Amino acid sequence: MKKLWLSMTVVFFGLILLAGCVSEESAGSGNSGSSDGETSGSSGEGESSSGESGSDDGNTDIAVVPKLVGIPYFNASETGAEQAGEDLGVNVEYTGPTEADAAAQVKVIEDLISQGMDTIAVAPNDPASVEPVLKKAKEQGINVMDWDTPADKELVDLSVKQVDDEEFGRHMAEKLVEAMGTEDGKIAILTGGLSAANLNLWIEAAKKEFNENYPNIEIVSEKIPTEEKQQVAYQKTLDLLKSYPDLDGVLAVSTPAPLGAAQAVQEQGVQDEVSVVGSALPTDSEPFLEDGSLDTAVLWNPKKLGYLTVALGKMLAEGEMPEDGQQIENVGEITVKDDGKTVIMGPPQDFTKENASDFDF
Amino acid sequence: MKLLLKQKEFSVLAIILIITVILSFVSPVFLTVQNWLDIIEGNTVIGILAIGMTLIIITSDIDVSVAALTTAVTVSIGYLFQFLPDNWSSVVLIFLIAPLIGMLLGAFNGLLVSRIKIPAIVVTLGTLNIFSGLVLYITNGNYINSTNFPDSFLAFSNIEMAGIPILIYLFALVAFGTWFILKYTLIGRSVLAIGGNAQSSVRVGINFEKVKMFVFSYMGFLGGIAAIAQTSYTSAIDPNGLAGMELTVIAAVVLGGANIHGGRGSIPGTLLGVLLLAIMQNGMILARIDVFWQNVVTGAIIVIAVSYDEINHRRNQEKLSNIDVKEAS
Known part of the structure; x- marks a missing residue:
């Protein structure tokens, strides 16, 4: 009897693991690396960029790391980031911890570094704890930026802020x-x-x-x-x-x-x-x-924030920097602060009785 | 023995009385019927979960998956709402289905604990992650607001009888029912017996596995009821809304005099524990205490309550052993 239960549980957990593997594989395509023509599945690949760090398939890979996945706010920014990926022809990897946990987030960034990204954008849960791993990313020639919440200013190439x-x-x-x-x-x-x-x-x-x-x-x-x-x-x-x-x-x-x-x-x-x-x-x-x-x-519009993050990540990967008052398509006019690397998306947005039903986030 | 039982809850009761007296001097609003109804209604979810947790803690186990389990049921309720007709039958259906789902999830915990004999903390830590992982996977964390609820359910949450909200009746029913089970039924007495001394109770012929299975399934059952209460209280379903709640639940049970090593614990005690935590939360704002001090005061009161209870308990135990020695000699 006991053996039956044991084997049943083993099978059960095995199934869970298997299910996990499957979804991981489909999420992590693009980076599966050296294998041949497989990666051509992702759309809009024509615009191959001149990104300096040698990513496997010659496409620009931009990782966007939220504080956590699975809350409406960061889901909305995910939609925006993926939209931008399609529009601009870059691979977007939107991944983060399932809880707002600083240590788990560091692990996610470690994984992304070993996958060979061109740009990593992080919304740090704790600016201090992501510092070492962001340093490591920089040493490997990866562009580092923060979005939503600022990281250490010295460390990042760009800092995207939703509002002032x-x-x-x-x-x-x-x-x-x-x-x-x-x-x-x-x-x-x-x-x-x-x-x-x-x-x-x-x-x-x-x-x-x-x-x-x-x-x-x-x-x-x-x-x-x-x-x-x-x-x-x-x-x-x-x-x-x-x-x-x-x-x-x-x-x-x-x-x-x-x-x-x-x-x-x-x-x-x-x-x-x-x-x-x-x-x-x-x-x-x-x-x-x-x-x-x-x-x-x-x-603010979290979708636009995700979009802007990817758009700027692409600019960084191509060695460009945004300018004050620049128009970003689908986002609007951005402000760049005096330090040259803090980008502000725009003024806050009001949601009232009249306009609330126009949004889907 | 009766005296001892009384003393177990006495320390919490005394502290509640002291705080009540102080707060009613500081704030004229505190000792009003409306305020107390608000306090109790606001803590129905914690209270129902704490009642279930009491049984588990009495058997010297622990269940840290309660908040995740309850969230899983609230999310299921949210999905059911899409298919339910807009009349009273849907409220009845929810009351049948939600506890059933909770009970199944709880039984899963119970199965692992009783049959495979994995320590409950390990099992429930695992299921905590399984439940909350699945919930986040399915819902993607999306909040559901009341516009998707059947009107009959919203009407149900607004029912008041004799000025008292329906949730308080639900809470009272759960408390009374569990108290009755613990005091007057065979399975209830077995729960206490196993907590007191597992080995001798098994020798007397109590089915250990059955009792463990019961306490965890019952916890799940109450989790289902708590899910209904939570949904009707917030009129919304938030997959992150109960995160971390298990600690408050366990704290309330322990404050109420239950021994984390098992054998000791009662429903009235747990209710007092919940009440103590609740009036502290409530009183802090009413008394206009600075927020940074609120945590300090809350913590201090918990430490005082628990150590007073512990010292009392030990003193009584010493007295008991003294008698034993004297009689023997």
């Missing part, structure tokens, strides 16, 4: 004041986690905006962490509404937080008294935008 942090924070603050309809009120700030660097930058910028331009806005408490979870943001907002009955607005930073805050406002039926503005994806926030429990969701 300062501008983004200030923009959210402005939108909140606009939604509240008063420059004199009490607000609370929800955040994903206390240690998230970019969220902190946005909150700082938003606070600066309040201080400088709307001095009568009172922030009732320190920023409140919500563990990147909607239900936590929901509970905390309920608590806030009870604790501060005269609250006028909630600024919710991190993508699940505005949804939770809006859910609380919706359930309490205080859409007209309490305004919610935050960073969220349009499809997720649609039911809350519709009845005004979420006033505006502010973010």
Whole structure:
């Protein structure tokens, strides 16, 4: 009896392993290397580039590494990156860890280095921990860039940013004041986690905006962490509404937080008294935008970000650098900062009741 | 023996009372019916999972796959919603299917633990990864919002009876049912017996494998119910929404006086553990405590509660052994 169970489990796990292998193979084509005409399967290969590092098939290989795979935000940027790969005739390898784990991400980058990429673009979970592996990539002649979240500035050839942090924070603050309809009120700030660097930058910028331009806005408490979870943001907002009955607005930073805050406002039926503005994806926030429990969701277009990353990765591989004010097809005009390597995609994008249904991410 | 049982939960209860008194002075909102209903409703999912976990911890095992299992069921519910008709039968169907899926997943854990005798922590760490991996593979992490839900399910989540939300009734039913099983049924007593001393309970004729199978399947069953609660509470399905929840669940059970080595634990104790964690979360904002201090305070209270309980327990054990020695001499 025991033997039967044992063998059944062995078979079961064997099957799982096998399934894993199959999908890996299909994902990792292109790099299977020395074998002959197999790689011609990928479309749009005509435009063979002059990439300096000798990749096996003469095509430009660009690796885009997100913080993690399998969340809507990074799925949207994957769509954009793959679109760019097709449009520009480059091989795009979009791969990352399944959790936002710094060590797992390093391993992914190690693998990519040994596959011989022309450009590796990383959205680091922890800038410090990817430093050694990015150095290694550079030593092997691979172009290194970061996207979405900055890595060590000295190390990267290019740094792609979705928005200017300062501008983004200030923009959210402005939108909140606009939604509240008063420059004199009490607000609370929800955040994903206390240690998230970019969220902190946005909150700082938003606070600066309040201080400088709307001095009568009172922030009732320190920023409140919500563990990147909607239900936590929901509970905390309920608590806030009870604790501060005269609250006028909630600024919710991190993508699940505005949804939770809006859910609380919706359930309490205080859409007209309490305004919610935050960073969220349009499809997720649609039911809350519709009845005004979420006033505006502010973010950027993650698809375009993925597209831009690949487009710039290709430029790097061809030895070019982007210029300030350059037009990138399907993205728009980009800004290059004074250091010559920080690229800003554009202004933040507002998602409102009127336009939310136009987007598919 | 009765006195001992009382003392086991006493420490948590005392701390809850102290915090309640302090918080009601600090914040006028804290001690209102509405606030307490919010607290309980908000912790229904953790509470239901903690009740299942109590049984597992009593048998000196642990299940770290609960959050992943529950997420797997929520995602299945999301898929079912696409096919279900928009009337009350779909709510009934969900209540039949979701616990069943959960139970199957839990039984898979139970099978590996009881038949092949792999330590539960290894098994459930594995299944944690299998479940969450499959969920991410199938859903690609996509969030499903309430626009895809049948209206009847949304109506179900908004039901209130005598001003109390339906989820609280569900929670109470699960708590009472499990308490009853543990106290008055053969299988429930076997759970406690195995936790107390596995070897002698087997010698008495308790089927070890059957009991292990039961506790893990029951955990899965409750995971299915918790999945319904989670879906109706957030009116959305988020494949990442429960990540890391297993630690809170285990913390609540241990706070409630269950011994991680087995044999000790009760449903009322676990409920108090859940309540303690919940009112601390709630009270911190109401009391307007600075966020950076909230974690420190939460941690400190947990340490105090657990060490008080542990010291008490040891003292009682010493007393017991004293009596033994005296009687023998």
